[in-house]
Amino acid sequence: MIGFIVRRLAQSLIVIIGVSIVTFILLHLLPGSPIRAILGPRATPVAVHQLTVQLGLNKPLPVQYAVWVNNLIHLNLGYSYKLDQPVTALLAQRLPKTLFLVGTSLVLAVVIAVPLGVLMAVRRGKVDDYVLTGLSFVFYSMPSFWLGLLLIGLFNATLNWLPYEAPQDQVSVLSQFNGMVLPVATLTLVTVALFSRYMRSSVLEQIVQDYIRTARAKGLSNRTVLTRHVLRNALIPVITLFGLSLGGVLSGAVVVEEVFNYPGMGLLFFQSAVNGDFPVLLGVSVVVAVATAAGNLVADILYAVVDPRIRYV
Amino acid sequence: MVHSAMSLISQLRPVSNDGTSEGGEVAASGSMWRMIAEIFLENRLAAVGLGVIVFMLLFCFLGPLLYHTQQIYNNPYLANRSPSLAHPLGTDQVGYDVLGRLMVGGQSSLEIGFAAALIAVLLGVIWGAVAGLVGGFLDGLMMRIVDTLLAFPFLFALILLGAIFSTSIPELILVIGLVAWLVPSRLVRAETLSLRVRDYVQAVAVMGGSRRRVLLRHIVPNTVGTIVVNATFQVADAIIFVATLSYLGIGVPPPATNWGGELAQGLNYIFDGYWWLIYPPGLAIVITVVAFNFVGDALRDALEVRLQRR
Numbered sequence: 334m335i336g337f338i339v340r341r342l343a344q345s346l347i348v349i350i351g352v353s354i355v356t357f358i359l360l361h362l363l364p365g366s367p368i369r370a371i372l373g374p375r376a377t378p379v380a381v382h383q384l385t386v387q388l389g390l391n392k393p394l395p396v397q398y399a400v401w402v403n404n405l406i407h408l409n410l411g412y413s414y415k416l417d418q419p420v421t422a423l424l425a426q427r428l429p430k431t432l433f434l435v436g437t438s439l440v441l442a443v444v445i446a447v448p449l450g451v452l453m454a455v456r457r458g459k460v461d462d463y464v465l466t467g468l469s470f471v472f473y474s475m476p477s478f479w480l481g482l483l484l485i486g487l488f489n490a491t492l493n494w495l496p497y498e499a500p501q502d503q504v505s506v507l508s509q510f511n512g513m514v515l516p517v518a519t520l521t522l523v524t525v526a527l528f529s530r531y532m533r534s535s536v537l538e539q540i541v542q543d544y545i546r547t548a549r550a551k552g553l554s555n556r557t558v559l560t561r562h563v564l565r566n567a568l569i570p571v572i573t574l575f576g577l578s579l580g581g582v583l584s585g586a587v588v589v590e591e592v593f594n595y596p597g598m599g600l601l602f603f604q605s606a607v608n609g610d611f612p613v614l615l616g617v618s619v620v621v622a623v624a625t626a627a628g629n630l631v632a633d634i635l636y637a638v639v640d641p642r643i644r645y646v
Numbered sequence: 647m648v649h650s651a652m653s654l655i656s657q658l659r660p661v662s663n664d665g666t667s668e669g670g671e672v673a674a675s676g677s678m679w680r681m682i683a684e685i686f687l688e689n690r691l692a693a694v695g696l697g698v699i700v701f702m703l704l705f706c707f708l709g710p711l712l713y714h715t716q717q718i719y720n721n722p723y724l725a726n727r728s729p730s731l732a733h734p735l736g737t738d739q740v741g742y743d744v745l746g747r748l749m750v751g752g753q754s755s756l757e758i759g760f761a762a763a764l765i766a767v768l769l770g771v772i773w774g775a776v777a778g779l780v781g782g783f784l785d786g787l788m789m790r791i792v793d794t795l796l797a798f799p800f801l802f803a804l805i806l807l808g809a810i811f812s813t814s815i816p817e818l819i820l821v822i823g824l825v826a827w828l829v830p831s832r833l834v835r836a837e838t839l840s841l842r843v844r845d846y847v848q849a850v851a852v853m854g855g856s857r858r859r860v861l862l863r864h865i866v867p868n869t870v871g872t873i874v875v876n877a878t879f880q881v882a883d884a885i886i887f888v889a890t891l892s893y894l895g896i897g898v899p900p901p902a903t904n905w906g907g908e909l910a911q912g913l914n915y916i917f918d919g920y921w922w923l924i925y926p927p928g929l930a931i932v933i934t935v936v937a938f939n940f941v942g943d944a945l946r947d948a949l950e951v952r953l954q955r956r
Contacts, residue, residue, distance in 0.1 A: 347794075348790075348797045352798055355794065355795070356798075356806075359807075360806075474932050474936045475928075476893070476928075478890060478913070479889075479913070482913045486916045496784060545663065582795075584799040584802065587802070588801070588890055588893070602805065606805045606806060606808075609714030609809070614806070618798070622798060625799060635937040
């Protein structure tokens with residue numbers, strides 16, 4: 334078991350290193366130069382050359398990469414000239430907000446989707462299942478920005494119950510809870526649509542197994558069969574899928590943050606991509622890669638913990 | 647995208663669907679197409695989905711021939727009119743007729759969706775089949791590359807790539823294809839690994855067939871089922887990706903348009919109550935994507951059932 338965890342950790346580390354290399358290379362393909370961005374369009378060639386040397390941008394790429402990794406280890410992610418702050422400080426501000434949004438949505442989504450999926454599977458073929466499955470299809474097929482704006486239109490423009498913008502200040506979001514309801518609701522709805530379908534599929538696969546037939550033949554009630562046997566076994570593959578979906582949920586968070594102007598990491602990434610802010614992009618990419626790799630790692634380990642058969646892969 | 651994960655559920659199942667009926671390999675590819683046709687005849691949802699897709703294709707590509715509106719010169723005097731007899735779905739903010747715009751936008755959306763899915767599937771099939779067939783160190787290397795690239799959430803990669811490459815339709819197709827090929831490659835590799843040990847494939851090697859022959863004439867045709875299922879989901883996902891990219895501003899520049907772009911522009915007027923700018927493109931996207939998902943789901947369910955019967 335320990336060997337399994339160590340091996341998975343090593344793989345994740347390789348993946349993170351790989352992602353950083355790929356992002357580094359990609360960013361150097363971005364048009365435009367950070368020098369011009371800093372000095373402006375009227376920079377003299379002398380000033381351009383000086384700044385290039387000073388920032389170390391005239392060294393070959395592998396050297397630049399090594400320098401960056403060295404800085405990374407010392408938790409120095411560079412400096413953003415567009416936003417005039419060190420990248421680490423920016424990330425420290427924005428990461429907790431995204432974590433709050435994504436975390437709340439994920440927890441809510443799991444709590445809602447697991448029972449919903451079981452319900453959909455148990456009622457398969459009846460009206461409930463058709464309605465719920467249809468709804469989940471629709472919500473899954475909607476672009477998340479449309480869902481968000483529709484919710485704004487309904488709850489803000491028409492009913493005026495909730496604000497259309499997420500809380501902007503640095504204070505804890507819990508003090509302005511109203512503004513968080515719609516962003517979390519949007520992200521949760523889209524995620525529930527996906528998760529409930531996974532859960533339904535998984536429960537359906539369990540229900541037709543022989544051991545369930547045995548359990549029913551023993552005389553156990555439907556409810557006992559469900560909770561004691563089906564649920565546990567159905568959750569196994571679903572846990573893995575939830576972990577693997579972390580990347581997708583982060584992507585959804587980008588859109589939701591943009592729609593509701595929530596100052597999180599996704600919005601930072603998007604704005605930096607548009608502005609060509611290299612250090613921030615690199616920093617956010619690394620954080621996102623680490624988060625996704627961590628999600629995969631946790632999913633794999635949980636799966637191994639729950640299902641002993643796969644521990645020796 | 648994550649639909650492939652649904653088939654992952656069935657692969658994680660402890661049922662052994664190999665080793666029991668070895669003799670029952672899938673015959674010529676003709677029967678695979680007939681299998682698919684049967685699926686549509688049996689499953690009503692899939693038939694409805696297919697019908698919707700066909701309707702959308704006709705609407706977008708043949709519609710402009712029947713319903714003439716001009717989409718080049720805008721007329722600000724006609725801007726933002728609500729639906730009327732002359733303009734059944736009203737006009738948009740620069741005076742284009744919304745119904746006509748929907749057709750033109752649909753052409754772009756569907757083109758990008760199909761083309762991106764095609765590229766993604768082609769790349770994925772080649773990569774996955776080669777990796778699965780060759781095995782060993784090359785397989786490990788290729789799959790590590792896939793895992794590395796998968797650690798980057800799709801939208802982040804799309805935003806990065808969209809910022810690097812300037813936006814035009816071919817480049818958008820390329821960008822989406824380059825991000826989406828990872829998932830089919832893993833699926834195809836898994837299928838290849840399981841097909842590789844079948845007797846008839848090993849027989850080809852015994853008879854002296856080259857590896858290329860094994861790959862092209864035996865393995866790839868037998869993975870068509872999984873590939874087709876994944877391709878339908880790829881088209882659905884591509885349409886949503888394009889819509890999201892257009893909303894974020896990394897879509898195609900005017901006067902070209904797609905449903906996502908129209909939706910994004912229309913959403914500027916959500917507080918003005920111009921519902922005809924918002925709901926038509928939005929509903930078009932949702933209906934089309936739902937149709938693709940229906941078809942993909944039905945195909946996948948039917949394919950699994952037949953896999954079990956083998």
